[in-house]
Every structure is written in C-alpha cells, then in structure tokens.
Amino acid sequence: MAAGKVYLVGAGPGDKGLLTQRGAALLAAAQTVVYDRLVGADILAMIPAGAKKIDVGKRAGDHPVPQWRINQILVEQAQNGGPVVRLKGGDSFVFGRGGEELEALREAGIAFEVVPGITSAIAAATYAGIPGTHRDFCSSLHIITGHRRQDQQLQLDYPALVRLGGTLLFLMSVASAGEIAEGLLRAGMDPQMPAAVVENGTRPQQRRFVTALCRLEDTVQKNAVQSPALIIVGRVCALADEFDWFDALPLKGRRFLVTRSRDGAQKMADGLRQLGAEVVCAPTIETRPLEFLWPDLSRYTALVFTSAVGVEAFMERLWQQRQDARALFGRRLFAVGRQTAAALRPYGLRADFVPSRYSGQDLAKQLLEQRLVGPEDDLLLIQARVAAPQLGQILTAAGIAHKKLDVYETVQLPVTGVDPAAFDAVTFTSASCVRGLVAALGGTYDCRAIRALCIGPQTARAAAACGMRVEVSPEATIPAMLRWMGELAYDERT
Secondary structure, eight states: OOOOOEEEEEOBSSOGGGSOHHHHHHHHHOSEEEEOTTSOHHHHTTSOTTSEEEEOOOBTTBOSSOHHHHHHHHHHHHHTOSOEEEEESBOTTSSSOHHHHHHHHHHTTOOEEEEOOOOHHHHHHHHTTOOSOBTTTBSOEEEEEOOOOTTOOOOOOHHHHHHHOSEEEEESOSTTHHHHHHHHHHTTOOTTOEEEEEESTTSTTOEEEEEEGGGHHHHHHHTTOOSSEEEEESGGGGGHHHHOOSTTSTTTTOEEEEESBTTTHHHHHHHHHHTTOEEEEOOOEEEEEOOOOOOOGGGOSEEEEOOHHHHHHHHHHHHHTTOOGGGGTTOEEEESSHHHHHHHGGGTOOOSBOOSSOSHHHHHHHHHHTTOSOTTOEEEEEEESSOOSHHHHHHHHTTOEEEEEEEEEEEEOOOOSOOGGGSSEEEESSHHHHHHHHHHHOTTOOGGGOEEEESSHHHHHHHHHTTOEEEEOSSSSHHHHHHHHHHHHHHHHO
C-alpha cells in the first residue's frame, strides 16, 4: 500500500469562521485526523463521520501523548494510506512544533503539505479590540512564548524587549505572567504601561482584562485566568474599549441549544455564532426520503410544497424517473413559505404563490380568499408522512379536490448529555423538533424550565403544550428569527 500524505493544518484560534478554505477542504476529505486540545469543538464537528480521530491534546504541564509519540503516530497513520490531517490550534509554525513533526515525516519518506492557520497571537488581540500596531503608538509587534520548562525560569532578554518599543504578545504565558511583568519592570518598562490578558480568544467565552503592567499578575490571579490566554503589553492596549467589537455583539455571553436535523441546524448555529453566542447543536430529528408511487402529474392543476425537504425529496424522485422540471409544465406551484420557495429555485422553478404567514393553514386560507383555487382544481399536496392536518382540512371544507403525497418522514434522534435548562434559550424550527427533544428528555423532565424560541405559531403551540416558556419569531424564516433574537437581546440588556 502506498503511503498517504500528511497535511499540517493550522486550525486557527478556535472560531470556526477563521479556519481557512483550504483547511476546511482537506478536513472534509481526511481519512485520519490527529488533533490538539485547542482545536475548536465546531471545527472538530466538521471531521467526516467515517474518519479516524486521534486526540493527542496537551495541557500545561500535562502531556499524555509526548511529542515523539505524536511524530510516530503521524508516520504510522500515513503508512496505512489515505490523507492524514494533523490539525493544530493556531498556526503550526508559531510555537506549534510543526517543524519537529515535518522532520519526522521527512525522515520516514512521507509526503507532506503545510496549510497556514491564523495565529491566536493576532486573532485574540483583534477580538479583544487591540490592534497589533498603530501609527500613533508603535510600529512593530513581537510574538514571544511565555512557556517555560518545569521548575525553570524564562530565558528572555527583557532589556531587548523593552528597547524594541513595540507591542509584545506572549503566548502560553498564564503561569508565567508574574515573571514576565517583573522582568519587564526590572528592565526599565514604565509600571503604568497598558497591558491586557485575553482568555479563550475568539471564542464565545472570551474574557478580556486591561490593566497596568505593575498589576498584571494580580489581575491574572484575581480573575482566575486559565489557559488558553494571551498576554499583551504595549500602549495599543489602551485602545481596547474604543475598538471593542466582539463584546458588543448582541448575543455575546449567551448560550443556545439548537434543535433541528443534523444538516439543517448549521444555518441557525452559524448565524447565532456570528451574533456572538455560544452554541451547542442537539439534532433531535432526521429526515428520510420515502419510496412512493410516482403520481400522474397531468391530472393536477397545482402542486403544493409544504417544506424545503419536501421539494428536494420530490425533485430527486423526479430525476430518478428520468424526468426533469419540464414535467411540471402547466402546473402552478404553491409554497408554504419563503424557504420552501427558495428550494425550488435551483431547479429553475418559481413559486406562483407564497402566503404572507408561513403555515399550511394560512396557505389554504389565502388561496381561497384570493380565489387562486376553485372547484375546478385538483391539488397535489407534497408533504411529510406526519404533517399538520389543517391544510387538507380547510381545502376539504371548501370542496377543493386534493391528494396527499408523502415524500419523506421525520425520525426522532436520541439526545444525550444535554440539559436544556442550562442554556439561555432553546431554538425550535418545527413542531417535530419540539417532540424530538421532549421524547429524548423523558417523561420526568420539567419542561417549564425551558425558554423556547419558536419559528412560528405551530411550533409554538407544540412547545406550549409541553409547558415550555414560549416566544415566537415575528416571521417564520431562519434569517428573520436570527434578527429577532439579536433585537431581543438588545431589549433585554436595556
């Protein structure tokens, strides 16, 4: 078997959005991923389900997998074939010992490639509102390791660092904060020189403390700062409050549990993270296409799509029938909401009507009120196996002929190790998500502790029926729901 190639990928400081496109593409194709402790959980969630995952994480003073063994693992996994991704926090070549790993690969004759990552030294400072340089303050920045060998002092030329007059960025420096401050002060640095500590930089749990150099050690101890953290020393730290943008995000410091299908949760989760929130995804449902007899479309005057999933399942089966969008010629298309209508566009189809409120009930009512359907029509309702009955009931009461076509089903998934009450809120985008979570929690869980943010009235009714504290988005789309949650947070803060 030919040896595989090893890719040293810098994962960045933790924020999934800071992983490079090249890194994400390699991760998606990896057969084996060897990763560190500081790689963000959202990035680890991108590892393919079938890939082998090897945790070689290190903590300060605790190296369960020594470096020589990590080198050996990379060689062994590459020799087994398939692409191997070595996923390292920050950048592999900025105090990441990437060079040592490449030496081992080169000696073993293993091909490799290095993909740079955004170093936490730059990213954490940026997320803290601290520029590395500023023409009014300094013209250089310097990245220094604050890591020291056990029971030994740092080997730093403090007088040289003071003479540089630039911004000093100390990585891996929490345990040695006092020693760094003392060394700089002894070398003649102004005791009132602005300094900052950034813990968990770029992550939703980020904390930032700005102080004076003479109080740096006291600040670290009083606030119980933990690794990973960055220490910044320099006059640019005085700009932190003025340039702070991360802490100003509306959902900074809030925790959300996102319930939806495994694939569908991503848009909501990414949107919440962009608003500063900490997000945990708990897929409660999975949609699966159904086998169904292909209908004679010529007998129907209109097709009614009740969800984007239904569109995709129907069109996939249409393709399997060796047909395409031309088979829908002459039939009007009705979509229950904007997202359902958007799912038609990739197939070159445009919805003829979308109701002002996105529910099957409102669709039926507005079709009748605007006389878009009548006794001469025959509608095909393309839906899930278990669907809200109101759409069909209203059409039946009005004497409108219709037939239901079940194209997919929703299956509940187990949810373990998650307590919804530990979050500021839980998001629900369908009644099936509510039912899935409640089923997973078991009959003894007190749902009154859950603050449920619901996409629409039908979802809200399902949550309220379980005793949850319910709030409803003014518009039943994920973008609108995200805007609403951001505005809600601003209102709560004031």
